[in-house]
Amino acid sequence: MAFTTETTGESSTEERADDPLGPGMAIAATLRGTLGPNGLDKMVIDRSGSVVVTNTGATVLDGLEIDAPIGRVIRDAIQAHARHVGDGTTTTALLVGELLDAADELAERGLHPTSIVDGYARAMSHARDALDELSVPVDPNDERLREVASTAVTGRWDEASARRFADITVDALRAVDFDAPRLTIHAYPGGELADSERVNGILVNLDGSSTTIDGFGTDDRRALADPTVALVDGELTPSTTEASGTVTVRSPDELAAVREHERAASDGLVRSVADRGVDVLACQKSIDDAVKTELARAGVLPIERTRRDEFDAIARATDATAVTAVDDLDREALGTVERVRRRSVGGGAVIELSGLPGESHESLLLRGGTPHVAEETKRIVEDCLAVARHAASGGGVVPGGGAGMTAVSRAVADRAPGVDDRSALALEAFADAVTVIPRTLARNAGADPIDALVALRNRHRDGETTAGVARSGAVRDMFDAGVVEPVAVPARCLEAAVRTAGLVLRVDETLDAKPIEGTGVDGDGHRGRDHAAADGRPRETEDEGGGGHDGGYPWALSH
Structure with missing residues (x-):
């Protein structure tokens, strides 16, 4: 793996470079210190020297430059999980590392990889049952x-x-x-x-959406009351011809005639908008500079390059219908809001639309001292x-602090003796592997992980299944401590970890090959963002999966 480690308490990635299971364990070792409320930050430095300080596992994973093919497969699978679930990246990475480490030991004892995979799958079924039994239902109004x-x-x-x-x-x-x-x-x-x-209401980011807001200038006190809103899903320019051409000017009179023609076209477009009673014109693409200036003079607020999600939200919230050209605007296509105003935020500005007659909308306006903190x-x-x-x-929800994984460990370990083939060893290994979460939480809190795990198991054996590792490192009731997580997060983390570990364990040999048609992998072994992911399913794009970077940045990690 190509990321580097200057100092670490784990085995170095170089020591595992030749181990086919090593990349998974190396990724887990890299992220282990970020887990939980006491997790520390990683300083991620790209090759230009830019620095990002974060303890978000997904951000760190995005920044790792991984050369080992198995490592890239694992990273892609974990990132796919993060896009679907939105949380649990570090937990999934730790579980993958532990399951692969346990599989390595089982293989040394003579267990076949397919038996290990089958055992893990059987253990996963028991794990789901244990989490369902532990979960408590909640509704949207539950505190x-x-x-x-x-x-x-x-x-x-x-x-x-x-x-x-x-x-x-x-x-x-x-x-x-x-x-x-x-x-x-x-x-x-x-x-x-x-x-x-x-x-x-809706906030329109003017830094990314519009170069100017001539209708307001820089006065935050100015607002439009009950304005009508028009939406143009395209460019706004007086030139509507699709064919390209050139104009040859041979004299000042001809130049004046050309300018007069352009001015007349702009004036006609502005009059078309103003005559329809439009107060705010949001354009999804650019607006011609001359048209924008004239619109502002005519009392119309022009907003250009509106972000697609904001553009669609405005349409739903104002009951406006987006058109592709000004000629298509009519009274039925216009929407309205109670108020539109400009707000200065940090070094930028936003337009705020409030009092929405259509679909309600909420915006979270987050602040931070620096761009890094804000992001x-x-x-x-x-x-x-x-x-x-x-x-x-x-x-439903389950107690956090590793309580769910402790309950899973106990449930799987109790069922392992009832399995009459060698996959029972895989169930036992699974039960031990999932305790990596409470052990890591205790270690990151400064407590002894073995003592914490023993205390947890004793409490669960006595029926206190909501016991977990608190922020102080002590073992206590997580519901009483207010440490709660949705059951979907640990359940899907386990499912993703088992699926990823099984994918790796079934790989018998890594072979060099020419570019494979249809896989989206080029001659350097890099995968395109719109092609298949590591688990063989179509990769989500950012718009579909809610963010994230498919390929990661060529960053090196120093910690």
């Missing part, structure tokens, strides 16, 4: 959702900030009935975390949103 959200952000900020962001997140989700497209997130540097707020805050809140939505979807 336990705030505990779920708070658990997701605990350790990232101080306790008061964690509670505040959890409240903002849950309240915003409830306001839009947990419908993700009706909630957008904006992060801006130049402010404190306490300046973050929830906005009942990291956005990533954390996205995780928070994901887990809250999973909890409210009907699957």
Whole structure:
């Protein structure tokens, strides 16, 4: 694997370079220190010297430059899980590493890889049953959702900030009935975390959407009351011909005539918009500079290059119908809102649309002292949103702090003696491997992992199945501590880990080959973003999967 380690308590990646299972264990070793509320940060440095400090496993994994083919397969599979679930990247990586490590030991004892894979699959079935038995149902109005959200952000900020962001997140989700497209997130540097707020309305990011806002200038106090809104899904320019051509000018009079023609075309376009009573014109693509200036003079607020998700949200919220040309605008196509105003945020500006007659919309306006802090805050809140939505979807919640994995370990270990073939050894190995989560939580909290695991097992044996590792490293009831997670997260982490480990274990040999048609892999062994993922299914794009980078950046890790 090509990422480097200067100092680490784990085996170096170079020592495992020739081990086909080594990359999985090396990835787990890299991410282990970030797990839990006491997890430490990684400083990720790209080849240009840019630095990102984060303890978000998905961000670190995106930055790893991995040469080993098995390592890339594992990374792609974990990233696919992260895109689907939104949380649990580090947990999945640790489970993959432990399952592969346990498989290595089983292979040395003579167990065939297919027996190991079958045993892991059987153990996974028992694990799902154990998590279902442990889960507690919640509904969208249950106050336990705030505990779920708070658990997701605990350790990232101080306790008061964690509670505040959890409240903002849950309240915003409830306001839009947990419908993700009706909630957008904006992060801006130049402010404190306490300046973050929830906005009942749509925010249009002008830094990414429009080069100027001539209709408002820089006056934040100015607002439009009850404006009509028009949407043009394309460019706004006086030239509508599709054919290209040139104009030859031989005299000043001819130049003046050309300019007069252009001015007349612009004036005609502006009059068409103004005559229809439009107050705000949002264009999905660019607006001609001359047209934009004239629109502002005519009292129309022009907004160009509106981001696609914001453009569609405006259409739904204002009851406007997007058209491809101004000529298609009519009264039925126009929408309206109660108020449109400009807001200065950090070094940029946004347009706020509030009082929406159509579909309700919420925006989270996040602040951070630096661009890095603002973006990291956005990533954390996205995780928070994901887990809250999973909890409210009907699957229920389980105690956190490794309580769920301890219950899984006990359930699988109890059923292993009833298996009458050699795959029983794989069940026992699975039961031991999943305890990596409570052991790592205890280690990162400064507690002895063996003592914590013994205490956990004793408490669970006595029927205290909600016992887990608290932030202090002590073993206590996680529900009483407010440490709760959706059952979907540990369940899907286990499923992804078992599937990924099985995929790796079934590989008998790595062969050099010419480019394989239809796989999306080029001659250098790199995979295109729109081709198959490691598990053989079509890879999601960013729009489909909710973010993430398929290939990762060529970053080196120093920790």
